Amino acid sequence: MYERDPELIWWNGRLTAWDDARVHVTSEVATRGTNVFEGLRAYWQPGRRRHAVVYLRRHLARLEQSARLIRFPADESAALVKELLDGVPRLIQALNHQGDLYLRPTLYIEEGRYGWRPGQVRLGSYIAGYPTDARSEAPxxxxxxxxxxxxxxxxxxxxxxxxxxxxxxxxxxxxxxxxxxxxxxxxxxxxxxxxxxxxxxxxxxxxxxxxxxxxxxxxxxxxxxxxxxxxxxxxxxxxxxxxxxxxxxxxxxxxxxxxxxxxxxxxxxxxxxxxxxxxxxxxxxxxxxxxxxTGREDPPDQEMLYPIPVERLRPSR
Ligand SMILES: Cc1ncc(COP(=O)(O)O)c(C=O)c1O
CATH class of the missing domain: 3.20.10.10 (D-amino Acid Aminotransferase, subunit A, domain 2)
Incomplete structure (x- = not known):
């Protein structure tokens, strides 16, 4: 889908080198597609030097709802979704792309065939983020x-x-x-x-x-x-x-x-x-x-645009 993979991914609660985020081929997620996911867009607002993620909390609430409906263990899912809320700004800042991004927060079951009780499954989570500057305009x-x-x-x-x-x-x-x-x-x-x-x-x-x-x-x-x-x-x-x-x-x-x-x-x-x-x-x-x-008109409510300022560069020593 994208020309080249990003260097970083948010995986199980931390920024990780893209190539290190792996699951086994026989895992529940690889075998039966046992994951719930969201697609987010972070718009680059050049005038304000920040990204704005559209309805971040609403997307993550829907992610948690998908996990609940497909019977992922509720408490663990809720904790992972909370971690993803922290991960979205961290990943966006780390990707350091002054342009639009498409992000895919995902919860998955790694181990536990059709498992649904807390002790039966091992969950994982990630956020992949991709530059997506080209806008499709043609009908x-x-x-x-x-x-x-x-x-x-x-x-x-x-x-x-x-x-x-x-x-x-x-x-x-x-x-x-x-x-x-x-x-x-x-x-x-x-x-x-x-x-x-x-x-x-x-x-x-x-x-x-x-x-x-x-x-x-x-x-x-x-x-x-x-x-x-x-x-x-x-x-x-x-x-x-x-x-x-x-x-x-x-x-x-x-x-x-x-x-x-x-x-x-x-x-x-x-x-x-x-x-x-x-x-x-x-x-x-x-x-x-x-x-x-893109920040040129007022949003319908305060929740719509979740602002993520460019990370301040630390002075080098
Ligand atoms: C099947 C399906 N329909 C519609 C949509 C559009 O939904 P949204 O506007 O929440 O991105 C999506 C994208 O998530 C989708 O996967």
């Missing part, structure tokens, strides 16, 4: 995948567990083989769910429409911000309701949103061009979101 071409978003009764879309992301492998290959950028998945009820990394929004006659959580959608943090910005800053009403596949083509405009994709217009679906890409609402919400993240 995305999408397909509607022939594969389904998992049902809440299989592996719930509300839980960010690593193994669940295998459900996006074939849709992504299907999209690549069709020459498209991304796959939109339908749910078991045949209505629109989301992509493998972002929520889907349509504009219909001045109203924004997005599928509700019950339709196989992660409770996305960007989704929440976008709903709030549309309503409170841009005066665009938002409705959460099921979206039939064909309605994707009827939209005045459509976009996806997520931490990694940020806000990106959908340019075509199954080869049929969108009515507008990027449309005016997509452009407005995208510009507002990026202006907030």
């Amino acid at each position: 995305m071409s999408c397909i509607v995948s022939s594969w389904r978003r998992t049902s809440d009764l299989a592996v719930s879309p509300l839980v960010k567990v690593g193994a669940a992301y295998q459900a996006f492998r074939l849709p992504r290959i299907e999209a690549a083989l069709a020459g498209a950028d991304e796959a939109i998945l339908l749910n078991a009820g045949d209505t629109v769910a989301e992509t493998g990394g972002a929520a889907v929004f349509l504009l219909r006659g001045g109203t924004a429409v997005t599928p509700p959580l019950a339709d196989g959608v992660l409770d996305g943090i960007t989704r929440g911000v976008v709903i709030d910005l549309l309503r409170s800053r841009l005066g665009v009403p938002v409705v959460e309701r099921s979206v039939p596949r064909t309605e994707l083509h009827l939209a005045d405009e459509a976009f996806v949103c997520g931490t990694l994709d940020e806000i990106r217009a959908i340019g075509s679906i199954d080869g049929l061009p969108a009515n507008a890409a990027p449309g005016p609402v997509t452009t407005a919400v995208r510009e507002l979101y990026l202006a907030i993240c």
Whole structure:
């Protein structure tokens, strides 16, 4: 995914050389993908000479929630999440990159086959951080995948567990083989769910429409911000309701949103061009979101941007 590995990683509570952070091939995490993770973005705010992590505490709360839902031992998970809150600024400062970063805080089970009681498992944690300065601006071409978003009764879309992301492998290959950028998945009820990394929004006659959580959608943090910005800053009403596949083509405009994709217009679906890409609402919400993240506009609340100043260089002796 990235041209070269960073030199450092936060691993089990401390900064570690990238190559030293290892688990055995037979470990529970390597065998069954037993990890819960988050994707964070730290925006570089040059004017303030600091990074700002978008909703750091909210992401870490969702991480702890994923761990609880998939039955990692609760007390140990809570302690590790607390350690990760300390690790995020430490890693960002150590990476010393004056540009945007994508960070992946993760808890995993190293030992303990299907274990869930405290004495049965050995947990580990890490945060990997990658420079991610290039911003994808062009509208995305999408397909509607022939594969389904998992049902809440299989592996719930509300839980960010690593193994669940295998459900996006074939849709992504299907999209690549069709020459498209991304796959939109339908749910078991045949209505629109989301992509493998972002929520889907349509504009219909001045109203924004997005599928509700019950339709196989992660409770996305960007989704929440976008709903709030549309309503409170841009005066665009938002409705959460099921979206039939064909309605994707009827939209005045459509976009996806997520931490990694940020806000990106959908340019075509199954080869049929969108009515507008990027449309005016997509452009407005995208510009507002990026202006907030980069410190040029006020955030909707104090929690949204977790500031991490550049570490003061110690004087050399
Ligand atoms: C399946 C899925 N949907 C949507 C999203 C977007 O969520 P967020 O805005 O919290 O990054 C993600 C990314 O975490 C995801 O993995």
